[in-house]
Structures are given as C-alpha cells and as structure tokens.
Amino acid sequence: MKLESHIPTGAIEDKWDNHKFSVKLVNPSNKRKFKVIVVGTGLAGSSAAATLSELGYDVHAFCIHDSPRRAHSIAAQGGINAAKNYQNDGDSVHRLFYDTVKGGDFRSREANVYRLAQVSVNIIDQAVAQGVPLAREYGGLLANRSFGGAQVSRTFYARGQTGQQLLIGAYSSLMKQVDRGAVKLYPRREMLDLVKIDDKARGITVRNLVTGEIESHTADAVLLCTGGYGNVFFLSTNARNSNATAAWRAHKKGAAFSNPCFTQIHPTCIPVSGSYQSKLTLMSESLRNDGRVWVPKAQGDKRLASEIPDAERDYYLERVYPSFGNLAPRDVASRQAKYRTDEGKGVGKTGMAVFLDFRDAISRLGQNVISERYGNLFEMYEKITGENPYQMPMRIYPAVHYTMGGLWVDYNLQSTIPGLHVLGEANFSDHGANRLGASALMQGLADGYFVIPATLGNYLASNSLEKVTEDHDAFRESKDRVSKQIDSLLNVNGDKTVDEFHRQLGNIMWEKVGMSRTKEGLTEGISSISKLREEYHQNVRVPGDKNYKNEQVEKALRVSDFLELGQLMAQDALDREESCGGHFRVEHQTEDGEAKRNDNDFSHASAYEFTGESKNMNWTLHKEKLEFENVKLATRSYK
Amino acid sequence: MKLNLNIWRQKSSKDKGHFEKYTANDVTEEMSFLEMLDVVNEDLILSGKEPVAFDHDCREGICGSCSMVINGDPHGPEKSTTCQLHMRSFKDGETLYIEPWRAKAFPVVRDLIVDRSAFDRIITAGGYISVSTGNAQDANATPIPKMDADEAFMSAACIGCGACVASCKNASASLFVAAKTSHLGILPQGSVEQKGRVKKMVAQMDAEGFGACTNTGSCSAACPKGISLDNIARLNRDLLKSNF
Secondary structure, eight states: OOOOOOOOOSOTTTHHHHHHHHSOOOOHHHHTTOEEEEEOOSHHHHHHHHHHHHHTOEEEEEOSSSSGGGSGGGGOOSOEEOOOOTTOSSOOHHHHHHHHHHHTTTOSOHHHHHHHHHHHHHHHHHHHHTTOOOOBOTTSSBOOBOOTTOSSOOEEOSTTOHHHHHHHHHHHHHHHHHHTTOEEEEOSEEEEEEEEETTEEEEEEEEETTTOOEEEEEOSEEEEOOOOOGGGGSSSSSOTTOOSHHHHHHHHTTOOEEOTTOEEEEEEEOOOOOTTOOOOOBOOGGGGGTOEEEEESSTTOOSOGGGSOGGGEEOHHHHHOTTTGGGOOHHHHHHHHHHHHHTTOOOTTTSOOEEEEOHHHHHHHOHHHHHHHHHHHHHHHHHHHSOOTTTSOEEEEEEEEEEOOEEOOOTTSBOSSTTEEEOGGGBOSSSTTSOOTTOHHHHHHIIIIIIHHHHHHHHHHHSOOOOOOTTSHHHHHHHHHHHHHHHHHHHHOOSEEHHHHHHHHHHHHHHHSSSSBOHHHHHHHHHHHHHHHHHHHHHEEOOSOSSSOOHHHHHHHHHHHHHHHHHHHHHHHHHOOSOBTTBOBTTSBOTTSOBOOOHHHHOEEEEEEEOSBTTBOOEEEEEEEOOOSSSOOOOOOOO | OOEEEEEEEOSSSSSOOEEEEEEEOSOOTTSBHHHHHHHHHHHHHHTTOOOOOOOOOSSSSOSOOOOOEETTEETOSSSSOGGGOBGGGSOTTOEEEEEOOOOTTSOEEETTEEOOHHHHHHHHTTOSOOOOTTOOOOTTSSOOOHHHHHHHHHHHTOOOOOHHHHHOTTOBOHHHHHHHHHHHHHSHHHHTTHHHHHHHHHHHHHHTTOBOOOOOOHHHHHOTTOOOTHHHHHHHHHHHHTTO
C-alpha cells in the first residue's frame, strides 16, 4: 500500500483553484451514465447526494434511519464556523486555517485545512439560500458568536439547533432531487460490505432493516458519509445507532484507517447518573461563552453552589489559561476537569462533575438574554437532571464526542481503494488530533457541497469502468459472507446480551484508551479487548430471527466491529509515543501537565492497513509525513 | 419504584397486535423512559424472549425517532419527546399503556415502530427551496427582519416525529405540513415558490391518507417542540391565496 496524498503544487492559497482547473471533467450528458452510491445522509451525505445529482450523476442514497433527516448531524448544537469576517474582528481564511491547524495540534494536512477554510464562506451562503434560519441581529444581518480555540467571533448558529437546521437544509435539497427523480433513496438499509471488482469499489452489500433481506447494489463510485466511531465507548454523545460498521468493513476490504486513537472528549456533557445510562448528552460548548467553570477550592465540599462564596471557588480555566479562560479548546478543558475530580474536588452526588455557572452572566445581561441564547439547552438540562440552571449551576463532565481519526483519504477524499471516497467525520483529514468547536458541521458540508463535486469527476473521467451487474461473483460472495455472519451470531445463543458486551468494551475503552493513556494501561486494554472479542463470539445472545426488524441483529453486527476497532485504537495510542490534542499519554507531558508533542518522530498521520484474515486481527502501519510550510510548528498555548 | 406496563406487541403490519403485560422493577427517578424500556428489554432477552421494538436514536430530543403513546398521550405526560421523558414523572406502582402512533398513514412496522415515510413524501412534494449548490449569493445580501427569522426558526424547529398526527382525532398532518410551509414561506428565499408549495404539499398529505384538520389544537398541545397552531392558520391562508 502506498499513501499518495495528491496534494496539488503551488502556494497554499492557489492549490484548490489550480486543482479544480487541472482535474478532468465529465461531460454533462455523460454524467447520468455514472451511478454513485452515497452511504449515510447526515450533513456530508445529504449535501453530497443533492449536489452530485444536481450535476447530473445518477445518485443512490442509503441510510439506516426511517428518514434521511434523522442522521446524527441533527444533534449538533452550537454552530458552524466560517471565515466571513462579518464582525470585522480580523478574521480571514488564513486565520481560520491557522486556528484549525493549531487547534488540531499540528496533526492535520495543511492543504486540506486551507481548502476547508476557503469554502467555509460558501457554506453559509448556500445554507441561507436554502432557508436555514440562522440567528440574526435586529438589522436583519447574520449574528455570530465565539467558540473555543478562537479569538474571533466566526460561528454562525441557530439557537442550540444548528445541526438540525443545517441538516434540514441539506435534506430538503436532497428531497428536491428525489422529487425530480434524480436521487433514489433507500431508507432503513445498513451497509455491511464493500464490493470490489478489479481492485476498485464497485458497489455495496446492504441489509434491509425491515425485511432482513441482503441486497446488492452496483456503482461506479461509492461515497461513505457514515460518521464517526465514538460509540466504541458505549457511552458517548453519539446517537445510539451511530456506528463504525460501513467504514470498518471498507477498512477490512483494503481502505487504510488513519489515526484511530484521535478521539475527542468533550468537556461539557451532563454527567453519568447510573448503571442503566444509555448515552450522554452534550451541553453545547457555546455555553462556555457566558458560563464560568469552577469547583470548590476545598476537597469534598458538599455545600450547595450558592452557599460557596467566591473566595472559596476555583475558576480553574480562568486561573490556568488567563487569555482563553473558559474558552480553552475542548481537549484542554476536558483534561483540566479530570484533574479537578482526580484531586477530589468534583461536585454532585458522584463527585464526577464540575460546575458550569451562569450566575454572573445572568446578573450582567439579564435572564432574557441568556434564555434567548441558550433557552433550549437550559430546558434540555432541566429535563434530564430535574435542576433549573437559571437558579443553580449546571453540573458537567467530559464525555466522548467526536472522532478525528477515520478512513485515510487523499486530497480528493479518495481512500486507498480507488472509487471509494470518504466524507465528513468518517474520514481523518481536517481536524488533526483535536477538532475545534463548530468545525464538524463546516467539514461535513464542505466535503459534500464543494469538495467531492469537484473531485469525483476526475476519478470517473480518468478510469474506464466496465459495466458490472449484481450477479457478478464478487457481489454473490459478499452477500454470502454477510448472511453467514448474521447466522453465526444468531446461532451462538449464549448468556450475555449484546449491550452487556458493548458496555464492557466501553468500560475498557474509557479506562484504558480514554482521557489519559499509559503504556501499561494500553497494553492491558489490548489484551482485555481481544479476550472480550473471543468471548463475544462464544457467548453472545442475539434473540429472535433475521427476517424482520430486529434491532438486536443490527447491534450484534455493529458491536462485533467495535470489538475489532477498539483494539486498533488502543494499538495506535500505544504506538504514538507523544501527547497531542485529544491523545494524552501520561508519559509525555510538560511539568505543568500539558500535552508534549514529539514532532521529530510523530509529525505524521498513521494509516493502518488491515493485513489479518477475518477474525485474526493484524495491521501494517504506514505513515504519511505531514509537512508544515505555512503554519510554524509551535507548542500550543492558550495561556 | 415498580411499574406495571402494558405494551403493544405486533409482529408486522399484517399482524393484528395485542397488549402484553410486563413489570419494570428497580426503576429510578433519573432514568429516562427509554432507559427504563432498555432494562425491561435486557430482562426479556435473558429470559429467552424477544425485546420490544421501538424507534430511538439521538436520545436528546432532536432526531424525532422515538414515537410512543403513553397512557393516551403521544410522548407521555410531559412536553418533550419520549427520550427526554424521565421516570420522575411517574409514581411507584403506576400502570402504563404503551402504544405506537395510531394513524392509517403510519402503518406499524413492528411493536412500537411505525413507518413514517409519508412525511418524507410530503417534503418531497415541495418542502424545499429550489436552489442548487453554487447558486447562492452572499449570505448577508438579503437582510431578513429578526422577527421574521425568529418566526421561521420557531416553525423550523419541527423534528418530524409525528406526535401531531398521533394526537389528532382525524390523524391529520396539518401541523407538520404547516410548520414546513411557514418556515419556508416566511423567509424571502422561500416565498417565491410558496403558492405551488402549499398546493402540492397539501395534496400529498391528502393522498397519503392523513385526515383533515378541524382545529381542535391537540397537535400543538402534543408537539414536543411547541409548534404553534398559528402555523395552520398561516397554511390555510396561503392555500386560499394560492388560488388567486
């Protein structure tokens, strides 16, 4: 396997324009002859499917939900960044690029990030044209707010529902194309295999989740827009059905998986309340604009927040990071919260939480202003906890939120399998070792609306793709393999439920591959995961049958993949002997507990090639050297 | 606490379906309603039975997947989605009846899961603005009064769960349709196509077998996002105007 990034030559500001001019185009009347499969209908998938069909391609879009609108992008709360500089506060494409590379702790690809910053401005234009009701000022123009890791105000938002509103925008464009007969939609379908013919991606094998039927779908190119893998941890802010199966199965078919250990732990989530907990709910980072994070100065102080005077509170983010304060980036804020609870200063029943307090903002701005900005978040908090955050501070704690790692892609978003393209959170390219707030929506839509429409044509125009049909041996073999796997899971009939295994895996991941990692812990983690995986295939109980809507079958397949991916995450974390962004190795820290990068040995993206056989896990590590020509490598400081 | 559950079990759209009794033990106040069902399901699996099928995903009240009627109320007694309903809303020893959305246009897929693809077809009929990627002018080129933008946002807050249909004695989808036509129609970008949009979306709603609106307002009362009945008035006005 050779990693060729295909980064265009020229100055960074010119690369994307040069590239768009140099790529081959598909003649407009020929586009309809190319069938493109889009898997996933979140921001990346919906926007790609809509735009490619507008260009004339024959698009077939698949999603696991009953409707494309339910993809997990819908849950993004805070906002979307764009280098519009509407606030005249010194923002520019270059600054957004710089912030993102720095925020990612210098582990992303410069050229991709620059392009992301460039097209960010077009995304906002497109969204407004689609009727996305972004927040506005009284003058009728768009409003902005600040977000972590940036000192300019460049985040566009729709109260706490930015993801929903942007997804409804992309979904409506998609449905417009369905109305025109230009997109065929396949809801409640789950991709279970990638089909390769002559080493190229030529289709997928899916399971119809209502009838259980295994179907083959041919294509000239396949786009995976299937999101991240945070649910390896069982408890995360991801939706319950978010999974890694499509990406993982493509990986096992030859797509390299890059930087799997780069996971983001989000600092502001509602803490765990009991063993039945099924997911964790994020409280948007935008709350840190007005909320102040603190813990009592004394250990084990169980007084109500209102009874603790200011002098006995430690506003630790403001203390440790005077210039960024409560807006320190996510990885930094999460680790600081962990340090405080490790010191025994955590709050609430479990002691595994810190306060996020709006007292001062409410007295400065009034409750109305705060409610206008965060009303629905406050409501959500109260519904879940039964506590009113206007009267007492929120209790928050870090939780797994986003995965920066993903399938390796080149500048064209193509994986190491020709014809297989990967968009949005499912790829690895733009966020390095830590994603800044309000950048996920930006990347998903950049990939779908603006990048893939320009790069996919080049692949289709430069390859002669013979017609393939569903009765090709490769499709039949794939169907057969998938069916056998389902049967074998159903036949185990053991003593433990799929969720029990998943929870156990989650515990291992959180303890050993979570916020701080050690060589010893990771080594233990790898061996526990592989033992658990063995047990899974001998002792899992999947009730019922496969020929109807059976969620347990769906979960069983996903968890069998998580049990493999979890091991690779731990292995990658073990290999990366440095701390950077969300990856914190205890052995590699500065005297004051900050991440200590090792640019000499690790200024690369790790890309793993699967070299095992079915259940025998084995990988070969390849490295893509990251060149920093425009941003000077420096120690990230938010002090 | 302990709860007595009567849960609708139905194998497929063709099966007749029936209630079955279950007991939920060791329920705590902090649990969400779906977590309570998760625990019931885990017990069912371990005792060799099939778990209750229900739609769910984000579990934070925004994806619109969860859809169950609890003691006659879509999403249960609080103004929230089922996933955001917590067990502190119930009392020890209470008896609950849990059913799927009931509407001809939402056939049952299994147990508490219904097929809501009718909503997608209504959106496909015109719930969009005809703008292709790349056509957009600068986002600030058309100022929109804040009041209008806020109003459009309130309508756009619809999550497409279908509680409005489930609560309506006519199983009308008027609030769903009206929320979408209002969201787009209030904005200058969407007003251009409004006449055709309302006609086509209403025609599709009728074709799907949803009932007519008789203004009882149960939809708005059941809506977890508080979509107001004003939207339906606006839809009716737009529909009338579309004839001229």
